[in-house]
Amino acid sequence: xxxxxxxxxxxxxxxxxxxxxxxxxxxxxxxxxxxxxxxxxxxxxxxxxxxxxxxxxxxxxxxxxxxxxxxxxxxxxxxxxxxxxxxxxxxxxxxxxxxxxxxxxxxxxxxxxxxxxxxxxxxxxxxxxxxxxxxxxxxxxxxxxxxxxxxxxxxxxxxxxxxxxxxxxxxxxxxxxxxxxxxxxxxxxxxxxxxxxxxxxxxxxxxxxxxxxxxxxxxxxxxxxxxxxxxxxxxxxxxxxxxxxxxxxxxxxxxxxxxxxxxxxxxxxxxxxxxxxxxxxxxxxxxxxxxxxxxxxxxxxxxxxxxxxxx
Amino acid sequence: xxxxxxxxxxxxxxxxxxxxxxxxxxxxxxxxxxxxxxxxxxxxxxxxxxxxxxxxxxxxxxxxxxxxxxxxxxxxxxxxxxxxxxxxxxxxxxxxxxxxxxxxxxxxxxxxxxxxxxxxxxxxxxxxxxxxxxxxxxxxxxxxxxxxxxxxxxxxxxxxxxxxxxxxxxxxxxxxxxxxxxxxxxxxxxxxxxxxxxxxxxxxxxxxxxxxxxxxxxxxxxxxxxxxxxxxxxxxxxxxxxxxxxxxxxxxxxxxxxxxxxxxxxxxxxxxxxxxxxxxxxxxxxxxxxxxxxxxxxxxxxxxxxxxxxxxxxxxxxx
Numbered sequence: 071x072x073x074x075x076x077x078x079x080x081x082x083x084x085x086x087x088x089x090x091x092x093x094x095x096x097x098x099x100x101x102x103x104x105x106x107x108x109x110x111x112x113x114x115x116x117x118x119x120x121x122x123x124x125x126x127x128x129x130x131x132x133x134x135x136x137x138x139x140x141x142x143x144x145x146x147x148x149x150x151x152x153x154x155x156x157x158x159x160x161x162x163x164x165x166x167x168x169x170x171x172x173x174x175x176x177x178x179x180x181x182x183x184x185x186x187x188x189x190x191x192x193x194x195x196x197x198x199x200x201x202x203x204x205x206x207x208x209x210x211x212x213x214x215x216x217x218x219x220x221x222x223x224x225x226x227x228x229x230x231x232x233x234x235x236x237x238x239x240x241x242x243x244x245x246x247x248x249x250x251x252x253x254x255x256x257x258x259x260x261x262x263x264x265x266x267x268x269x270x271x272x273x274x275x276x277x278x279x280x281x282x283x284x285x286x287x288x289x290x291x292x293x294x295x296x297x298x299x300x301x302x303x304x305x306x307x308x309x310x311x312x313x314x315x316x317x318x319x320x321x322x323x324x325x326x327x328x329x330x331x332x333x334x335x336x337x338x339x340x341x342x343x344x345x346x347x348x349x350x351x352x353x354x355x356x357x358x359x360x361x362x363x364x365x366x367x368x369x370x371x372x373x374x375x376x377x378x379x380x381x
Numbered sequence: 382x383x384x385x386x387x388x389x390x391x392x393x394x395x396x397x398x399x400x401x402x403x404x405x406x407x408x409x410x411x412x413x414x415x416x417x418x419x420x421x422x423x424x425x426x427x428x429x430x431x432x433x434x435x436x437x438x439x440x441x442x443x444x445x446x447x448x449x450x451x452x453x454x455x456x457x458x459x460x461x462x463x464x465x466x467x468x469x470x471x472x473x474x475x476x477x478x479x480x481x482x483x484x485x486x487x488x489x490x491x492x493x494x495x496x497x498x499x500x501x502x503x504x505x506x507x508x509x510x511x512x513x514x515x516x517x518x519x520x521x522x523x524x525x526x527x528x529x530x531x532x533x534x535x536x537x538x539x540x541x542x543x544x545x546x547x548x549x550x551x552x553x554x555x556x557x558x559x560x561x562x563x564x565x566x567x568x569x570x571x572x573x574x575x576x577x578x579x580x581x582x583x584x585x586x587x588x589x590x591x592x593x594x595x596x597x598x599x600x601x602x603x604x605x606x607x608x609x610x611x612x613x614x615x616x617x618x619x620x621x622x623x624x625x626x627x628x629x630x631x632x633x634x635x636x637x638x639x640x641x642x643x644x645x646x647x648x649x650x651x652x653x654x655x656x657x658x659x660x661x662x663x664x665x666x667x668x669x670x671x672x673x674x675x676x677x678x679x680x681x682x683x684x685x686x687x688x689x690x691x692x693x694x695x696x697x698x699x700x
Contacts, residue, residue, distance in 0.1 A: 087521050091526065092522075102573065193627075195671075197649045201668070203447055205664060345549070357540075
């Protein structure tokens, strides 16, 4: 209390709002500029050069890399795969996460254990969790196939033919379904947690009012709760799109992009061209294709989120 | 003794699951009848709740099925695992040899240590950078701070797949290849933007009268932040810790590119590279390694889940 009268204290730099603001913000900004801004600029520079593992000097070659990439039929397939996988997965994630968020914000018997189970896919390092799926999708020892065989779907006389194995990761459509399935499995918990935050932020008096007005469970859900968490749904979706768009782990472990190119996605392709193939310049060009797309998606979605918050 | 119990559970796994599930459900219903009487209303209540529980069980099964198979197959002898067809029950005795192999013949413990070192360091750096930055954006910098906040979020849009090629060059130039420092230094690029954005919203939700009172009491702004705001921010800090740790634990691409020395690898890259040799998969140790990480981390997250949600509610929803 005595400090109030201490004149020295009052004119200290640490009392100035702007100074402290800059002091607090500087470390992060410097860090980001150094370790994101600089490499990002370097990535752009790489993409306009002919740098590779053997010859590391930067020689400007204009749009040659982008032209080469764009005219490459594999790249177009990869781009379509990435977009397709993302859209299909997000639809399922959004539906599942909404259901689960509503379920887990209720009270019920065994909630603690149920929550533990549902959070497990998120708690496991992606590559290890995907190895678990790799085993379940195995071409010979797949447990899923065995269950289907026992149920009469596989094997001689089964609906899906006389074979005893579906070869999940060797058939184009099945491999694509597997990739989407694993992505939905691993990303749903996180989206659910974000939506649970949204649901628990709805003021109780609004829900009480709805109950007083005679609104039943589903009516409250569809006319009060879900519209109110729309902005947070957009945030969850954006977060999950970004995670998936930049992901290469799932396909790297599961299929390495095969069969042929049916499950290759942008992240994996730029890794294979840039690091495995040693063509750093083209690898950089491939991965940079994703950026404007993500930027556009993010801007649109943040606009939607902030607009619906005003209403 | 413990091994005998485990063996019994393994050999009768599906019965154990089924009987414990049914008995818990039955006990719960019996308890309700005991408490409220066997009335028609009570029966209707139970029937109404049934679909709800079916949803819980359905999604629970969806989430846990690979982990159940991991659990069973960790203990399967080679002959039992590869002799078709019977993945769901034991025909040979369960064995501990694969767990023994995982801990004694591989670098699994090194991987755990490396992941822990990287995870803790990254969490500390992330907090040190993003707590003050989030506070500055929320309270101290006004309108241009708001724009800086949006820019911070946009940084999150630059995925590792864009940055890893130049980063690789930088890491090699500084002689940090095969060194955990490279990961510790670079992982915050993934965690900081998101944490700043989350914490900024969190700080905005704390009533600013509290800090003003502290300023009147003679604290300067830094002290007000340290002694008044920080203690109120525990849920926000927990959310940040969990998110930063998860992102670090999951990260695969940088770890794969920067570290090629087995002993220095983290869990996410060490296991797939050491236990998969070309076409040879050491399946039981592979599955065991995933399960051994999943259970403690899952338990910890479950413990913090309420704080996590609270932190997220204030950070992302209201901010």
